[in-house]
Amino acid sequence: MPNLVESLYNIRILDELAEKRTIIHNIHPLMKVLTTGVYLMVTVSFGKYELSGLLPLIFYPVVLITLADIPIVPIFKRVLLVLPLIIGIGLFNPLFDKNPMIVLPWIQISGGWISFFSILIKGFLTILAALILIATTGMTRIASALRIMRIPRLFIMQLLLTYRYISVLIEEVGRVVRAYSLRSPGEKGIRFSNWGSLTGQLLIRTLERAQRVYHSMCCRGFAGEYNVGREKGMGIGDIVYFVGWSLYFVIIRYFNIPAMIGSLMMGVGK
């Protein structure tokens, strides 16, 4: 139950954020999708011991979150919910890789810890990037970006329908589960003997709903073709956004800026 409520809340909050009108929201969805793609590729392309070089990537989420007026708390909550999975796998690194990597006068840090933190930071940045994309673009506009990218209509229609009916069905599932738990005190979930009937009845109702949806589509002339509205044209600003960020990502991939700054500060150059 809390799961159901929580995920509904999560979808709605992201939807609401996507309705804002900021500079970032107004950028063409295709450019945002592509920029996110480049960002993710660059982020994961860093080697497992390249820790400091990763850090300038954080400018992207910082700039976007502030420019797009995205509240930090709900987004970070989501990141923290997902991160433990990554940490679970990453934590093995310090166990298996104990070569000293960083030697400071007072401490030695093993390669395992470096690669662990590298995974952690990558996890953090990639999760953030996906959430920022949906929070500044919204499902409908992402769908129109997919359309421009020549993803078949059938898949997009299907994707949008799934997205549309998630909130309807989560509510329906919630009602059924609530009704069940009201009559079965002290149970954490659905009892074995009711697995099939409870889910099965929900499923049959869902199939009937699908039928009604299909009928209502037919009544408005649906014949297998699905037409999305046109996304407004791309401006120079949109292209500059994409090219600018991509250039930045590529530069920080090739130059370890923090190391340069550090060496400038410390004077450990040649």
Next chain:
Amino acid sequence: MHMADALLSPGVGGTMWAATAGVAAYSIKKVQNDIDEQKIPLMGVMGAFVFAAQMINFTIPATGSSGHLGGGMLLAILLGPYAGFLTMASILVIQALFFADGGLLALGSNIFNLGFYTCFIAYPLIYKRIIRKGYSTGRIFTGTLLASIIGLQLGAFSVVLQTLFSGKTELPFGTFVMLMQPIHLAIGVVEGLVTAAVVGFIWKARPEIIEKAAAGEALGGISIKKVLAGLAIVAVITGGIFSWFASAYPDGLEWSMLNTSGKEELEAPDGIHQTLSSIQEKIAFLPDYSFKNQEQKVSADAPETEEAWPAVNVGTSVSGLVGGVMTLLLAAITGFSIYVIKKREKASAV
């Protein structure tokens, strides 16, 4: 388990995207050939159903714990493999976007791991084979259960392979397999039981739904089946050999896996690092700085560096640390100043 972006290398992520796109394109073609336009809303609404139903807690008898519905096998059984695969894909797209469950780069892997094995291997080779002799409660139950378990086992094994080929973790192959497969066996049994219970119920209540789905999808030709069967056999055999190795010679295998993954990891950025160091030469005051790539530069005949820096160096470590802190500080300042400027703009607008 959903594969995460952070555990993937661009190569593996890209390959899996390509594989998934291929399977998806093929499935779309197949679904469109059916010309059953009714299937589109059915797929959409069913996707939402699976999404929602995954959140129902099913308590497992005599254990006190609970499990969930998986969805992939249910979709394959109710919609056929092609529509089932596409529906699973759209569920995962939404999970990746809204819940950051598995990343966008890992989406290809996740769709493949959770959709391909269930819809195109476990469904035709196990479920359909068992059902072929005719529908009965028992056969539907065993078919669904077995297919769910095996589909998930293959998916979990695929996660292991993708992670290891990406080379981000130090987790030895054997340990990883021993970690993943049993956990997913347990998950698979519960998912399988739930799915079997649901399919069994539907078959009793509305048998035409189950029969229609299975009959409607004429698996395009035996050739694909053969290919898939081949794929499955190869996967099972390699899996078996690997796990045998893993238990028999754990150290040896760890060594070899680490070696291969390590090599991939280090070779890829090699070109980048050569360019980098040639640029570094021009900008003289920059230190030849990077952590482990140092060792490699020695072997990868890098003539541009006059002196091979030791891999471990107090100076580079400190400068890296200081630079990192500076970068983060700068990021924080940037964010804060945008925030302040925006606030001021808003205030002046009012």
Next chain:
Amino acid sequence: MSHHIIQVNNLKYKYPDGREALNGVTFRITHGESIGIVGANGAGKSTLLMHLVGVLFPDEGEISVGDVPVTKKTLPVIRQRVGMVFQEPDDQLFMTTVYDDVAFGPRNYKLPEEEVEKRVKSSLDTVGILHLKDRPPYKLSGGEKRAAAIATVLAMNPDILVMDEPTSALDPKSRRRLIMLLQSFTHTKIIATHDMDMVFELCERTIILQDGKVITDGPTAKILSNVELMEECGLELPLGLQGCPVCGTK
């Protein structure tokens, strides 16, 4: 204006499980009429409506809209003329924004995007929710959803409106607003409902269905005030015609 006439002749329909839903329904509706179709649960109201828009096809008998018989071939024409508002707005609002939902029909008829926009805006304006056009459907209240569902149908410019339980699950104020809205339409209206008071206000003619047959067909005022007839059919007088519970007078 012959194309606004609906002629239903001896309509029979059995569900796949063999249950008879319609058992010889016949009536004729002329241009501009407003008809209430009432009857107990399971009387066949929804099944009848499904036949009018060609979602279901009769086992026996025929329907024609204007001079066009409802068959698989004529569906595009029929569906442009007859707009159906479903009982559950969530089934009808399947797109991610209200705008796209209302635009769905016109886009299917391949209208130019400018014309689509014009139609969407004018239909949303008619039902009074133009300001909600960019909202996702789940964020609408029950009344707003109903209005949006009606707008999706209006955007097709139909001559005939068919509605299944338009006032169900609406609060009194939304119900009142909906009735006023429907009153302002000049379309031919066919409304299946349990809301006797709405029928009394909106429809000059009423058809009572029972067990898949037409029991009576005539002026609303006469039928809905007939106590015996109404009870026989599992119905009740409109509240407006019942005695006052406080003072005991009509």
